[in-house]
Amino acid sequence: MSPAGVLRGIGRPVLESLAAIGRVAIFAGTILGHLFRPPFYPREVMVQLLQIGWFSLPVVGLTALFTGGALALQIYSGGARFNAESVVPSIVAIGMVRELGPVLGGLMVAARVASSIAAELGTMKVTEQIDALVTLSTNPIKYLAVPRVLAATLAVPVLVAVGDSIGIMGGWLVGITRLDFNSAVYIKNTVDFLEVWDVGSGLVKGAVFGFIVALMGCYHGMNSGRGAQGVGRATKSAVVAASVLILAANYILTEVFFTS
């Protein structure tokens, strides 16, 4: 391959990804700009809160329950190597509220919500429903994207809080039934050790992850290609992009919150 060919091979994907980042940023900026300008669609926001928040509870709850239980077992057996079995309650609590609650909750919501938003909006795009909205004097970003992004940003922290509690409960269940912890001691250790910011940082992460999930769903859905294939591709891209961005954002936020 000629040197120019190599350069072109590197340059094109780099330019394309930069352009994509720019488009997503503009899309996000447009959504934020519309957030505080009328008309508002409170009914749409309520519907989306229900869809994104309430109906994600079982998935997020089960994920947290099993994760909390497994975490307790792991820390117990790991801690046994240096006689530190007693740290189980505090490590489970910290691990859940700081990391696993928001990250696993966010990933589960990405799987459930980013995909369904992208498929729904992609189908609307393909069947000209988005064009029809425009002809009916309704801004599709305002009517479709803003309520979803708002609802996800509000709902995911609540999901994370519920997930945290269930996860800690999972650890406690395993602790008292399988690891011979005293129930009262386990709970006291958990409560004494947790700080407000441990929980708060996880909730902030949740809000950011919720924003990412809905943003990716809306962006890929509204820019879906033509036909069923286009919708399928949009759905896949939304889930992949949301998941990767959640993990990247998690690292950055952890860096910001906990290193000083």
Next chain:
Amino acid sequence: MIEIKGVTKAFGPKTVLRGVDLTIASGTSMVIIGGSGTGKSVLLKCILGLVRPDGGAILLDGQDVARAERDAFLARFGMLFQGGALFDSLTVWENVAFRLLRGFQKRPKAEAREIAIEKLRRVGLSPDVADLYPAELSGGMQKRVGLARAIAAAPEIIFFDEPTTGLDPIMAGVINDLIREIVVEMGATAMTITHDMTSVRAIADHVAMLHEGVIQWTGPVAEMDATPDPYVQQFIHGRAEGPISAVR
């Protein structure tokens, strides 16, 4: 008055419109005919700004539509999409009353519903369909709901993309009469795409034929049969032989 001047549009390497010139006077009914895939739907979308033309200009009452204030501009239009484009998360009546339930044409829910049911009746649908979802309707019924939605807010200018395809002959007749009525009684300007020659004769004041990206022929409907233009003659008589190739 809508003036289309030298509008061009290409999708990638494929040129669809090569300089379309057409004028539609206010309060008249223009019917666009032309082979499948010649860009009729794209032309309507260009006027509405859903597709951005590559070149040329579109004027509404002398004003460039690309520079018009979007909300006020779109409020004057109604559009029936070729595929219906009903919102499947809303019931039939909420679809029809969409414009009446939000924005500056907003009115009380009960009143909007009443108007929706009245419009549904005009397209030959009974009030029981009002509370169904679009997915529960047949293709032809969806088309008619789309039509009811297009006319619900009594727009000045209405675009119908194949209003009678998929309908039985009786229902097609009802829809043709309705479109004619909207133009004659309400003074609306209509632009209709159709392949159905019965419809053309029933609806049109003027006819324009789009072929290979330009308006091949345009004139009053009365002159359509007598025109010597071989393209029009082939099209209206549905002949396989002629200047329009069968493979497109």
